[in-house]
């Protein structure tokens with residue numbers, strides 16, 4: 001058979017669509033997707049047949065056509081958003097969605113999304129209610145604030161606070177706290193956007209309360225303290241305490257705002273971490289307004305929580321920007337469920353995944369690591385594999401430089417580079433995200449949930465098998 005005969009045998013789009021198998025496929029995956037894949041594949045086959053050496057090759061391409069269409073359709077229909085296994089050794093990984101949620105938090109979201117709900121409806125009175133009502137009292141109870149409000153994230157919270165309380169007026173900030181958080185959140189730029197005027201004071205390493213006092217003028221609207229959540233200034237350093245700032249604020253009748261970044265509500269020292277100021281402590285020390293993220297150490301949904309003195313919160317709540325930043329029903333429900341856990345600290349440790357991960361004992365992690373190693377060796381793994389002690393980080397702009405003890409499985413496959421192996425792991429049906437260090441792939445156990453052990457082992461086996469190391 002000649003090349004032109006092979007070309008003549010390429011089926012038409014409509015003919016293919018009429019074949020029972022592809023007909024079924026287009027019913028399942030959508031006719032548009034299947035049609036466009038068929039067009040692309042036909043074009044590819046045509047080009048290949050024209051360029052190939054002999055007609056037999058072309059015939060082989062034609063006979064594999066339907067299989068190829070099926071594979072491509074499946075690839076296209078794969079949802080882009082996927083669950084992954086985080087073995088990278090960072091607990092609050094912004095790129096991996098920060099805090100994972102627990103069963104009770106998810107149940108709240110499910111309830112909110114499935115049918116109608118009382119988002120802005122007062123059941124007792126049968127009239128319009130406020131969406132903030134579901135969490136306001138709870139946040140106050142847990143943090144000690146007089147009032148509270150929540151918006152989409154902490155960046156929005158800072159912007160809203162400044163817009164509501166300091167538009168066209170000056171806000172004093174230490175030069176050591178002009179923070180940039182990942183994703184283009186920079187304090188000077190946020191202030192500009194909010195319409196407030198940055199008044200820097202002090203030096204990068206040392207700022208004293210006198211510096212704040214000197215910077216205050218008639219046009220000062222507030223003193224702002226930003227928690228340096230992703231870097232540390234060490235050595236010859238000084239910054240005033242919140243008490244000192246609060247007393248200066250009182251004197252000048254201006255509020256002290258604290259951007260706490262990660263909203264810690266519990267004591268982390270029990271688990272080998274340094275003392276991280278809690279929201280309650282900040283308020284007790286005299287901060288007028290504190291804001292923090294919902295999805296960092298609080299362990300809740302993405303949100304920005306603002307709490308503190310009622311007279312300021314009311315102004316913030318009534319600002320027109322509030323409408324653009326308000327929470328949806330799903331986040332509202334999860335936020336309520338999250339704060340409900342904190343009514344009892346032990347409940348929080350039990351039910352909030354990020355706290356559960358921090359509390360895991362090294363022995364448990366070690367057992368998990370050994371089991372994975374054993375399973376791989378039993379399946380005939382070829383290469384180097386080791387269980388070793390290591391550390392992981394909190395991440396997500398929390399506790400910079402601090403580590404948690406961890407146990408890792410480190411792997412060096414015999415036949416491929418660690419980069420190739422890591423890439424293969426990312427392409428599994430449940431992608432696995434790892435750390436590459438010392439020319440080895442490190443699987444950190446602290447962030448691999450006990451329930452994920454089996455699936456992680458499966459994914460490792462599949463990746464090793466396709467890389468020829470099993």
Ligand SMILES: *Cc1c(COP(=O)(O)O)cnc(C)c1O
Pocket residue numbers: 153154155156179181185226227228229230259260261262292293294303304396397
């Ligand atoms: C993380 C962080 C923010 C930004 O919070 P998002 O919830 O990510 O918007 C702002 N300020 C500080 C100090 C932070 O640590």
